[in-house]
Amino acid sequence: MSGMLSFPRFRRLSTSVAMALAAAALALAAPAAAQEMRGHGGPVRALAVAPDGRLALSGSFDSSAILWDIEQGLAVTVLRGHDSSVNAVAALPDGRFATAGEDGRILLWRIGRAEPEARPVTHEAPVAALALSPDGQRLASASWDGTVRLAPLSGGAARVATTQRGPLNAVGFAPDGRSIVTGGHDGALRFVPLDGGTDRVVELGLPVNALAVAADGEIAAGLADGRVVVLSGTGQQRGEIRAAETPIVAVGLSPDGKRIAAAGIRGSVAIIDRATLAVERVLVGPGLPVWSLAFRPGTEELLTGGGDRLVRRWLASTGEHIGAVIMAKPSEALARLADHPGAEVFRACAACHTLDPDGGNRAGPTLHGVIGRRIGTAPGYDYSPALRGMDIVWTKETIARLFEIGPMAYTPGTKMPEQRVTDPEDLKDLVDFIAKATGAE
Template sequence: MPRSLLVAGAVLLLLLALVPARADAPMRGHGGPVRALAVSPDGRLAISGSFDQSAILWRIEDGTALAVLRFHDGAVNAVAALPDGRMATGGEDGRVALWQPGRAEPVAVFADHAGPVAGLAVSPDGARLASAAWDGTVRVWALAGGATRVLAEHKGNVNGVAFLPDGRVVSAGYDATLRIWPEDGAALSVTLPSPLNAVAATKDGEIVTACADGSVRMLRADGSERAAVAIPPSPVTALALSPDGARVAAATVGGAVAVIDRREARLLLTLVGPGLPVWSLAFRSDGELLTGGSDRLVRRWDVRTGEPIGPLALTRPSDDLAAFKGERGAEVFRACAACHTLTADGGNRAGPTLHGVFGRPIATAPGYTFSQALRRLDIVWNAETIAKLFEIGPSRYTPGTKMPEQTIRDPGDREALVRFLERATR
């Protein structure tokens, strides 16, 4: 058994006893943006991964959260559903976890990546799991045991991976290359006009990829381009294929989701949500799509009509900083609000809650999984240490952090932020 499975407290499967949910309501439970989605082959269950470091298993029909899966030290960037009912999660910590329904911990962990896992794919026969990571590699795991295949030709982050019907692997990278990997030997490399954010493969062998230039491109299995569809103005962040392969759903940072007729390479309709970034997509059936985004919800859509299934709030989430309007420190903190809450009932998001942070030793916020590197640091958060964090940057002051690199160069802005946090986190 992998050593990581023996670490006490690393895994928590929390069964939720909830009041029955409305069947037409969005699935609500994550404390951060929903980064990844997958649907079980029978269409009954979904799994979502979030920047809040958790995955949630849902019963789609009534929106009930069946379990919360906590294992990863960082955002859950990728999820996958296997034909046998198991599910996989991939995290910012570089690990891939395999879950069996009803089990309180992963049944297997693959921990060979040296960077965040950004994509997962299951082979057509269900025997292999491929992971794409920001260490520049794709790894193909034999689920029944055996050697791991490492595919390492990309020059930078690998953002997506898929399997062609014949078992070949396709990978999409930030280096603007799509690579098609034979069973042995070097990959066929296809250079496209911009970095690639996602990739999918159809049952008839076509490859669909999402580009940062706002286009969705369809390529034949030999790498030649068949068609392209422009979806301006935002980068395309995620893709999903309908089970029959007829439709492609493409998500954008701008918040809209394009539904494309794949064979005709024609935009059919646009799903318009709250205007917040959409990070994940998964078809439940040929007519129903699930989306996840920065509003922390999983939504259901009828892709034949373009209408949401259930109510759609077209307003942004409540502004927790509205009470501090006009304060410079609150405006500086606004960039942090997506990952951190301030109040006792705010909870953890992608980062731990800052409630009670003053006087708290680093890596001790309750309910949040911290890296071992942070646990070894001797830092107590106060006005001086918080100011220092933003003066020299998280990677230098707190090595091993998952916090995005950022500094505040203006001493006045740092002082205003510290004063604001002293009041807002009491």
């Protein structure tokens, strides 16, 4: 699961633009330091850094979380307690860590223990985000079941803080801890008092995939069309910035509050000056999705986690990558059919699916040979039980129907993010491209 994403009609990019992005990635400086943190078997969905800046925790689509020594670039321990993707993680002020998963569970871990110390919350659907209260005493969890639940970290029962219409992707506390703000697929930010007062709703018009709350209460919200919208703690919009051409999937604030980092699903991270709302620089890595990010306290470093299964380190102040940038192997099918009108539409799907015979599974199963294949049968992929029980064979017609009405309606219970292709021409081009690229035609 990658949060509830929504993909608008995509602008076609020229080959020269793509080559320029690749050249920029290769030109990045590589100062001597620990290399990328390697160990996950799937995309890195979530990141958090401990308050002292020494340790980081990553969560992955591979259902594990890894605790890292950042300077050494070494795994301290692997935490296994979830049945599926680890979608959110948090570093707690008492030295513990929290993980939340697609299985709806939240687990608390203490360093040196192989089993979770506590299981304070269970949601009825995947958990998409976690937030720690300013006093460090409560953990908020936002879920696709439409609820935010508050768990006291000292023990005791969790309570439902709010129930909203539709899946929730993001949650944050106000600086005084007396209210929370939520964002989800319905395209609204909701300011929810925790004392039982009336919610304040700010309509943004598009799904909110991520948000971050500054110490002064200002909110940065990442939207499905690539914009970052900045609002006051009472909901007045101060401005917006186009940070990417495709959905923003992660947002973070630097420890000093001066910079916003916004990660796009196409594999870049925009570093935004918060005062002026201008893009200072864009970090361009291997061209794969950047699913997660976290600033490192006490430094100018930003950690990112991506579809290449790595945790990378950057200097946010200069854009330098710490360690060598390793470029991902380009898709042969995408290169061969680069001029096909459906190729650009498919690039959003490439975040989770491969096309080539040797591409393997990512967050979603490989699409090679998908035409004529029964749903839930791609070798080596861990499907949700709901899909394994469905009687659907993938054809051009069934694939078109999936994107016409959306995965939640066509394949309820799927791990696939909610997304539709509403333009008939784009839908026709996408289906034709998939058929040609996966060997069906």
